[in-house]
Amino acid sequence: MIVLGIVAVPLNTLNATGTWRRPSAYFSALGVIVICYSALTALPFISFYFAGALGRFSFLKKRINPTTMTWIYATTLCLSYYIGRPTSDSFCADYGTFIGNRILSPPEETYRIVPWFMSVPVDVAKKILYGGVPTPWADLMPMMIFWSSFMIIYGLLMLSIATLFRKHWIDVEKVPFPHVLAAYELMVRTIPEKRVKFTLPFLLGFILGIAVWIPTICIELFPWFPDIYGWRWEANVCGYGSHFTSPSEPLAAIVAMGRIGKEPLGVAIAYFAPMHTLFNMWFWWLVLYVIGAQIAYTLGYYTGILNLAGCGRIFCDGIGITYGEPFKWTSVFVGGVWGLTIFLLILSRGYIRDTLRAAFGRGSFKAEFEKGEPISYRSTYILLIVCFIVAVLIHIVCGMNPLSSILTPINMIALWFASMRLIGIGGIYWRKTDKGYALHRLLLWPKAPETPNRDFILSAHFNTWMTDAPDMGDAIGGNFLTAFEAYRMASLTGVSTKSVFKVLVASIIIYSLVTIPTWLNEAYTFGVTKLQGTWGIHGCNGVMVRSGSPDTWNVCPGTEPWIPHFVAGFLSVGLISWLHARFVWFPFEPVGFILSIACLEWGYWSYALIAWILKYITLRVGGSKLYEEFGTPMAGGYIAGHMLCLIPGTIISKIRFFFPF
DSSP states (O other), X not given: OHXXXXXXXXXXXXXXXXXXXXXXXXXXXXXXXXXXXXXXXXXXXXXXXXXXHHTTSHHHHTTSSHHHHHHHHHHHHHHHHHHOSSXXXXXXXXXXXXXXXXXXXXXXXXXXXXXXXTSOOXXXXXXXXXXXSOOOHHHHHHHHHHHHHHHHHXXXXXXXXXXXXXXXXXXXXXXOOHHHHHHHHHHHHHOSTTOOOOOHXXXXXXXXXXXXXXXXXXXXXXXXSOOTTOOSGGGTBOTTSEEEOOTTSGGGGXXXXXXXXXXXXXXXXXXXXXXXXXXXXXXHIIIIIIIHHHHHHHTTOSTTGGGSOHHHHHHOTTTSTTTSTTTOHHHHXXXXXXXXXXXXXXXXXXXXXXXXXXXXXXXXXXXXXXXXXXXXXXXXXXXXHHHHHHHHHHHHHHTOOHHHHHHHHHHHHHHHHHHHHHHHHHSOOOOOGGGGTHHHHHHTOSSOOSSOOHHHHHHHHHHHHTTTOTTSSTTHHHHHHHHHHHHHHHHHHTOOXXXXXXXXXXXXHHHHHHHHHHHHHHHHHHOGGGSTTOHHHHXXXXXXXXXXXXXXXXXXXXXXXXXXXXXXXXXXXXXXXXXXXXXXXXXXXXXXXXXXXXXXXXXXXXXXXXXXXXXXXXXXXHHHHHIIIIIHHHHHHHHHHHHHHHHHHHHHXXXXXXXXX
């Protein structure tokens, strides 16, 4: 694991081009792939290829088995979220932005806001800009100790919660986790013994995945190669593979037609989601945004919105669909995310009661209920409580007030718990820092203080950036997701959950200790101005001007009044959750309802709609048999083919970094 962590960081980050409005730059991704808001990562798939190849040697054949492949999946998935996208975004947005604060703020200001142990002195920080200097390990040591400890504590906290709900989600509810199903399609075909054959559907998908992505690699590498997918800057493209409309296009007459997903990988990912979830995604996108926004426009709202490009239609303050009157959809769905967590807990109250009985009781019930669990429920609760207390103390030591220090881990747990459900069923999540503002705006700072202090700035940063994406915010969400998906894979392969738990604990500790010094050494060697995704260190003082800025804080998740919209979203999700649990025939469910806003913001509606149509045809023609024997192998094969292309892409990108062409 140590070697893997040290090697993976530069392999993923030393790239010549960034991903901003450049989907083709994901041709060398080892962590998060081009559909970044899916949280699907490449490293587990790539590892299966290498493990399968090594398994062809006789002395390794028996050692490359379902057990070791499950362990490989768990540890590489964990590492994937530490390294993130094929840039330095993950490192920059975590602790790197505090180095940037030392560089971009006056000395007296940065020392007032950022504690000495969260960053380095100003003179040491400035050396990271252009590199070419020895890595100042002595000056970096306090910072590395703090952030490694922070990652470990929060990683173990999220692991304890995933372990607590493992039985309920994996064994009882059978939450599918589409990413795991896709990875499993490749895993069973790369295990040397008892290998599943490369069936025709899998091979068709596999060939398509390679054939579709090869032109993307050529677009990235060769300026003369025709831009057949419209991936270059001038084609109105977003970095995650969506097209954003311009006012001159015919579709621009539709107010909500902001982004349209056009990367076929998105359809393959969506195909693994349940039919009713896919239906709810595109149905609510159509009803709430396309129809709702068009009606609002005719009533006088969104003035001038047709003159904006797709991104502005979605995000612009005041008139954008997600922030503007009358709906303020961001506020609504932040309330919906909170509602999903609260009502999931309410609907799981019987299970939670049973875990407490098992944790503090004795006898046959305890023995039977804990069968198959990685550790006892008593140990799980102890780990959860200890990590929570330590997390609170860490925030207090940083300079946050006690109430904010308590609310911060609660906020992270609640928001990530809901996101786990979104990914676990829908295969994507709602990537947006706006989710993190609501709790502190409700209970502590309705308005930002006129002179932001350390307490406020750090509270704002921790609660927004660290609830944004699994690959951002010190991999807090990534470790949560890794635990659930590793347990799901273990259920498919029949591997002991106890052994998976041990791998997860080791991975969290080792990667938290290894990835930070590895990237810092890289940054001081090459300079952050030469690394992609480091704008938050040398160009944008993210600590001060992002979440902690009054201009941002006072309008997220919405301008006043936003609480009624928040409550409406909370109650709507609660009602849908109850009706969905109560009546089998009820067509609506909360996950697809919430993810409809991701369909709007990221253009995922097109993937959900196409996947729903394809899945509907599959089930109507051949039922579940055709779906299992043709549909899922083909979708899994497509994803596997895409991932295979990333191996030569990674090699070429490293050559290109050191020898530009």
